[in-house]
Amino acid sequence: MSVVEQNSRKTSNGKVLSDGETKSYPCSGRNSTDEVAAALRRIGSGLHFSRGQTIFNQGDSANSLFKLVKGAARLCKHTAGGRRQIADFVLPEEFFGFVRVGEHKLSAEAITDVTLVSYPARQIERLADEVPAVRKVLLDFLSGRVLGMQDHLVMLGRQTATERAASFLLQLLDRNPPGRGKVIDLAMSRLDIADYLGLTLETVSRTLADLKHGRVIDLKGPHRVLVRDVDALRRLAEDEAPFPD
């Protein structure tokens, strides 16, 4: 079932860019040094997946670290009863897929057509042993995931629908590529958002409509949001004490 094989030669679904045509990906994640970037560039190989394709599946053996170059992906857990929880969205320049165990505990799926770079786990481990900076990048990656997931837990456990939606939009605003201003591109569907927020797609739709009618955001079509009032969003997201005496 593994979609991405160890050395990116045989791939059942993902189209491999031959070494010759590998584009010059900015191989540094936002935190990595030039040294790390160079080391990674050497062992990375480019892949393509198209909208809806599975990059790896729950249960596949985990043998690569990925960096998303273009497009958007979702990391989700599927339950026996057909319910789904999205653990994270992956946007350009972000890493995903590395957890130090035998098999993936969630699946990665392309939301749009996607370009990514794959780094074989074995090589990553070798690099980590040799280059301290790589160790740091790995630890930072995992630590970052832990911190992000802590906020996600609060969201799912203790926030209302409106607070979740507001937090979500702020999160996307933070991750917005430079120069994008307050216009957010929602690559994902309402169902994806719902499964990330722990809500139904109807509630997501209604909540966004409410934000629109409250003049906090504008909807330029279902997949483009203009944030009119960032502070209002912040107030809605952070569960303030209603009446601080």
Added chain:
Amino acid sequence: MSVVEQNSRKTSNGKVLSDGETKSYPCSGRNSTDEVAAALRRIGSGLHFSRGQTIFNQGDSANSLFKLVKGAARLCKHTAGGRRQIADFVLPEEFFGFVRVGEHKLSAEAITDVTLVSYPARQIERLADEVPAVRKVLLDFLSGRVLGMQDHLVMLGRQTATERAASFLLQLLDRNPPGRGKVIDLAMSRLDIADYLGLTLETVSRTLADLKHGRVIDLKGPHRVLVRDVDALRRLAEDEAPFPD
């Protein structure tokens, strides 16, 4: 505000066991090798906290890795509005407190009287640079947290109250100290459980009562649970497809 200082000499709240009286803690976490255990034992120092005390606070500088020896602790995020989400409970032999950033993003609080060992972050980092096995332990620790939190996300985002309670009990059963059989000691209060499960304490209480009346568990007082039917619990926890055709 930091309760535990770098080299465990001055401590405002936690009582330090002098080096002389430091007991022979089993310094190996469940996964660590003897080599790692020995290295850790050398740099660890014992601490005590009593029921209700804060071990470290959201915002404190993070400069230690801890291992809990005895008792139980909770890791929680407190929000502005006074809501609380517990990210994890810490039971004996489990590590906590290490995230590679400047300050803690959650607080650790003693549920019962607690004995723990503290390893200064600086020393841990030095060890990690020198001993590959220590690196592995750290990566495993972080990876384990990520995997555990993924399940927690599913629970909070997509499970009903009954499913959450069942999952929770199964989780405790898994972590039960050897020889404890099917008797679970609930060190934490109903409110703690509620804040872990993303429910109210009333709902937790009712749900446990339901499980009792369904002959799935017995309650020997509020803090002692006997699991009568593990399989029933599993069925209740895993959201099965209701009618597989």
Added chain:
DNA sequence: CGCCGTGTTGACCAGTTTCAAGATTGGTGG
């Protein structure tokens, strides 16, 4: 031009929360 996937909106419903009493429990001191 009409179709299909996706998004929106409405009405009703259910599970969980909220509010409010009581009931246990465990610790303390007589």
Added chain:
DNA sequence: CCACCAATCTTGAAACTGGTCAACACGGCG
């Protein structure tokens, strides 16, 4: 050893948020 007290837990009834079901709208594409 027992009685009492405060904290915690349980239980009940009403209220509400978000879910479910269903109809309709929009928009891109053949």
